[in-house]
Amino acid sequence: MADLDEIIHQPLRLRIMAALNALPATTGLEFARLKKLTGATDGNLGAHIETLAKAGYVSVEKAFVGKKPQTTVTATAAGRGAFARHVATLQEIIIAGKPQA
Amino acid sequence: MIDSQQASAALDDINDVVQRVRQSRIYEIASLIITLWGVLVFIGYIANYLWPQQGYTIWTIVDLGGLVISSSVGFFVNRRSGAGNFPIRSTISFVIIGVFGLYCTILLGHFGPRQMIVFWTLYGMMFYAIAGLWFGYAFIVIAACTTALTLIGYYCIGPAFLLWMAVAHGGGLVAGGLWMRRI
Incomplete structure (x- = not known):
């Protein structure tokens, strides 16, 4: 049996990856939307996104929409692969x- | 290492988030379509109030315009998400609903203008309520509020009925669509 991915296994990071993985490959989620979907606080979400970004599991894009800064987080191919392996391990x-029959 | 109960809890957590994301995306697309329909029917009621003899022409334009806009939004959303196909099933569904409504109002029943407006509004809201059973409570809330306001208008409002409907139906859809984006 494969080992669980310790980066993804943390509950909030698992929720972040689950949310991003539910989207089409190139589609990301805005920070505010991700916060609502995962039930996280600003600081907590930011810290965990940074951990995932350092691992190469998500990419973070910062832009200005009008005068408002907007952060969009997208799962990378490596992140999607790691998440799929993590889910497979959980199922195993x-x-x-x-109990065996 | 974790045990099977913890693994099961983690998978439940994943499923919960996936459901939320799906509902959020449905709301995002539906809110755009609902708001556009709201603007269209608002214009339709005002135009119908100003030119009462042109009711059939006005509502034909509004309904065809709504169909084209809804299908276009579906097409662009599909393309953006990589699905790429024209939303043929949704378009056919709209057409079937419309044809059956026309059959009811023209052939089965002989409705006056006031009844016609109430029928189409309630008929449309019935599908919103049904959609809500699958896609989220927001559809049911919009359907219930619009239905209640339409019935109040039908039974209690006199000559200003079309103006009432512009606000209750058109305004209701716009408000509902904007609210849907925020939840």
Whole structure:
């Protein structure tokens, strides 16, 4: 059985990756929308996005829409792959934990 | 290492977020279409109030315009998300709903202008309410509010009925669409 990805396994990072992975490949989520979807606070979300970005799992794009700064977070191909492997490992753990017939 | 219960909880958490994202994307697209329909019907009611004899022409233009706009929004959203196809199933659904409504109002029943307006509004809101059972409570809230305001207008408002409907139906859809974007 493969090991769990420690970067993704943290609950909030798992939710962030789940949200980004549910979108089409090149589509990202705005920071405010991601905050609402994951139920995180500003500071907490920012810190965990940074961790994911350092691991190369997400890309962060900052732009100005009018005069307002807008941060968009997108899952990278590496991030999507890591998330898929993490989910597969979780499923393996569940199957392994079931009583055998 | 975690046990199977913790793994199961993590997967439940993932599913919960995925559901939220899907609902959020549905609301994002639907809110745009609902707001556009709101603006169109608002204009339709005002035009119908100003030129009462041109009701059929006005509402034909409004409905065809709404169909084209809704399909175009669906097309651009599909293209942006990489799906790339024209939303043929949604367009056919709109056409079937419209044809059945026309059959009811023209062939089965002989409605006056006032009944015609109430029928089409309630008929449309019925589909919003049904959509809400699958896609989220916001559709049901919009349908319930618009239906209630339409019935109040039908039973209680006299000659200003079309103006009432412009605000209740058109304004209601615009307000509902904008609200949907924020939730």
